[in-house]
Amino acid sequence: MTGFRAPADAGSSRRDFMVNGFSSIALLCTIAAPDVLRPRKATVTSAAIRSQAKSPFAPFQRDLPRIPELVPNISTRTRDTYAMTVREGLAEVLPGFQTPIYGYDGVYPGPLIRAKKGREVVVRQTNALPFDTNVHLHGGYVPAAHDGHPMDVIAAGGSFDYHYPNEQDAATLWYHDHAHGRTSKTLYYGLVSMYLLEDELETELGLPQGEFDVPLVLADHAFNKDGSFRYAENVDIGFRGDTLLVNGAISPRMAVQRRRYRLRFLNASNARSYALRLGNARAMVQIAGDGGLLSRPVPRTNIPLHPAERVEVVIDFSQYGPGEELTLYNVDTEAGGGTTPIMRFDIQGGKASEDFRVPTRLRDPEPLPAPTVRRRWDLALGSAAWQINGLSWDPNRIDVRPRLGSTEVWTFVNNSGRVHPMHLHGFLFRVLERTSGPVELADRLGWKDTVGVLPNETVTVLAWFAPYKGKYVFHCHALEHADKAMMLQMEIV
Template sequence: MLNRRRLLAAGAGVGGVMLLPFTGLTPVGAKDVKAPAQKPRRFGARGTATGVRPAVAPFSVRMPVPQVLEPAHRTSTADVYKMVIKPAEAEIIPGVRTPVLTYGGQFVGPTIRARTGRAVKIVYGNRLDTPANVHLHGGHVPPVSDGHPMDVIQPGEARLYDYPNTQQGATLWYHDHSHQMEAEHVFRGLHGFYLIDDEAEKSLRLPTGAYDVPIMLRDIEFDANGELIFFDDPANRTTILANGKIQPYFPVAARKYRFRLLNASNEHVFQLNLGGREMMKIASDGGLLPAPVPSTELVLASAERAEIVVDFARYPVGSQLVLSNGSTPILRFDVTRTASDDSRLPDVLRPLPALPAATVVRDVAMSFDLSGAIPVGMVNNRPFDPARADFQVKRGATEIWRVTNADTIGVDHTFHMHLEQFRVLDRNGAPPLPQDAGLKDTVHLPANGSVRIQVTFTDYVGRYVYHCHYLEHSSIGMMAQMEITP
């Protein structure tokens, strides 16, 4: 059996204008995207801290909704934002200030609401004392703006990211992806929502505005002083947060709500339920499903998203519905009032795109090398090397990848592909599971599990990574590169 502690041991014009408010920060140009490799960081120095479960009265704090960031500037074709990456303190435990890392000073970073067909440009300035960057998880973006693990923003520098938003509406998120630091940076708070609204969905009349609520779920571990413990067994992260709060409540009206659920944990699988009550799943990682799917449980592995509609009009005012992870309460919905409701849940949502014929079949196996003193993550028996491209992919090609959890030590993985959404064809040779439905960019691979996925590489060329999204695994090598060529 694997010892977990041993495992842990292992646009120029716009940019020039927007960099000006970042006093003391130096812009990074497109020609400078390949930053020097960071020095290897050894994981495992847990120190003397012992994890404790905070004594917080259940459902005594209201769940906040992350602030929607307003553009600093608008052009005829793009919304332009600026954001600082900086340390801060967050009141996760009531009355306790916990040191965290943030985008924009917020423990759940500000939400960016983009629109299909309208570009977003974001200038990030790094005020940390370590390199950092930003990956738009699920985003279809050019390589220079993908947040490649080696494309970092050095301390005191700033950088422009350009997101064309040519994809359909979806719940995406942004997080740090600086190599060997991604696990700790995301654990300490470098994460936020990026929501793409789509004109093509307006006629569906799904819940909008205050009734369209993103909810980030994640696990965490504190010491007795309320500070975060990162260098420990992930199984000890037994405190669950909903939008940065412990067991909060959220008042709702007796009407339909659209909840956008994200598992932002480094290494956790949620089994979500409303105590047997029905949830209507309407979307996966990459956007709407063909039709709503009734469910009483949602399985959500690290980095996966699901959108659900819950109709609280079914319950009288005064009702309380608890969202739980198995039998562990996470969040309580309190039906506090009546409200008019002109939204609906149509029987048909959005057809999935056709699957072109695949011309290439590839195998991807994720595993650990435990032969040395420090575990090493591997893809196809090789650890990540930024100088090496493992697959050469032709732009426009459709491929089938068979992705396998090749470990023999009972460890889970999740697989994430940058750039493109994919479809899950089968799992362990059998039909896909409910959580595999729709357009995906991340898929769960339990021990001895395998999936076949089909993906079309549409337009961009350049290098992108694919990796295990248990971030402690990718940070010690469980990552590889594909190079898309004309």
């Protein structure tokens, strides 16, 4: 990694820290968060003062935090019931600083839920924030009333029981706020976590489990001098931070045994795309995407990851010697400075001994009905806002009515210079074609719920509108685009 390059539009917190130090009052111009989002005054400790000598932004200083797993309050034969409070909290992101966040149970990332296919999960979400929130289970087959539609919100002080049937195949899902108009801020300030759905077919594969199955939440951030997150709105490109967090720690290190690990990556950034690459382009084996396991594993050396997408890889650390360090980089064209090193794996001593191999077949693809309808969606910047087919979000309008159980061919035509990660709530799709080149093998072998439509690219998908009727949304997952108001409504009939 060579010198620091500050992103043009997001303020430059890292430089702020390095050039001015903590005592400087020379603040760069930023757009303040709304009152309800304004962070509380952070505590500066002596540890913080000491840490300025060695730059708190240096990568690989902290061990990877593991995401806490939530324990059900009640478990019956068929159902697990959880309770969570959406509230303000403090996170120690920079050593010695307390960063104000919004968090599920007050932590960032929020607690992880581990669900099993065929067992219902109920999550009682209590809103202790001073404004509306809701919860969208991204990638889940969820009845419309429980999907976290942007207009179905939990008022301040209220609560709602989200019912998740878990009748889909194993997949790495995630949950986040979806109250309309402020997701760019609420997700940025922390309302994000993972929901891992498991099933028996997956268990039979013998993939790495427990401490060897590692969820990783990636997000770029920027900081004010008091250690609080800095947010600068940019509706055109979306937010760009200058510092990469994995599970809430700056480019951490992770001690690994000489064996295989399952790593589950989520791009929880507002608008930044990543490209995952190990040092010296060493191999990763992709086993799953947004919608769960691929039909077979795919070796890859460079994996693009657009906002809201997930990829799961198996990395075999037994090939490396004790003491070796293996770095995972972001090599996306917009990477640079603090957004290049993602994390480092530090190989521990001990013998490499393991029988497990990634099976050559993972999951058979479902037969799908032939598509009945073709639709085209033009993605462009209108006179004042990002739009789809010239339309902005209107909750009182239904923009499309697919039939329950049908498949449709949807073509996203990007007439702009920005990436638009297009996401369908409630339903999955297969990527059929893209004009930037052949569809990646891994994207052809599995389900997706979000696809990055590159600048001036056209991407065609086959969407399957099952299993639930009702009103859902589809939108760009660059959060500043979605908030302003690149989102349409579909009703499955």
